[in-house]
């Protein structure tokens with residue numbers, strides 16, 4: 317059985333949990349606590365030289381980077397496709413996913429928040445202000461990208477659940493955790509709500525993970 321090195325609040329891990337559930341692939345969760353910095357333990361660094369979650373172990377093959385993992389699952393395993401058939405539509409789905417994975421997530425990752433707190437002596441409110449700034453910036457990109465593109469529907473790409481939805485939902489969860497005002501992103505939130513009607517997304521959410529804490 318596949319093994320997923322995961323942390324309940326990690327949005328990158330959440331993307332992969334959704335994809336595995338959506339494709340009906342069973343996996344064993346291996347829990348890596350980010351607050352305890354278990355991702356930097358030598359034992360885990362032997363599995364993930366980059367010291368980040370998620371890592372997927374498929375028959376001893378260790379895979380890093382959530383979007384690369386999603387594309388791998390699509391290419392190497394059966395189940396509903398997370399990328400559309402046409403090259404143009406795949407580019408659309410990848411572009412939206414990368415707004416989240418490249419423009420938003422790296423600026424608000426745990427080690428970045430720890431760094432700005434330590435280096436610039438920020439208190440909790442200072443860190444939250446940074447976080448919310450990049451959420452507002454990135455969510456405006458997400459909303460404008462979807463709104464100006466006729467390809468969105470029930471989900472980011474028409475009626476098909478794709479890698480874009482696997483990216484959108486965890487980012488919304490994170491923004492909600494930091495109490496960001498998401499009222500000005502109606503397209504993003506409508507798609508989020510549609511996704512959260514699906515078992516694959518519900519099962520993957522942080523509160524349903526074995527390592528979930530309040």
Ligand SMILES: N[C@@H](CCC(=O)N[C@@H](CS)C(=O)NCC(=O)O)C(=O)O
Pocket residue numbers: 325326327328329350355367368369370380381382383417425426427428
């Ligand atoms: N681009 C990577 C991001 C992986 C990543 O940054 N994971 C976070 C959790 S969401 C992590 O391990 N953070 C540890 C840290 O920042 O120290 C991916 O999509 O997998």
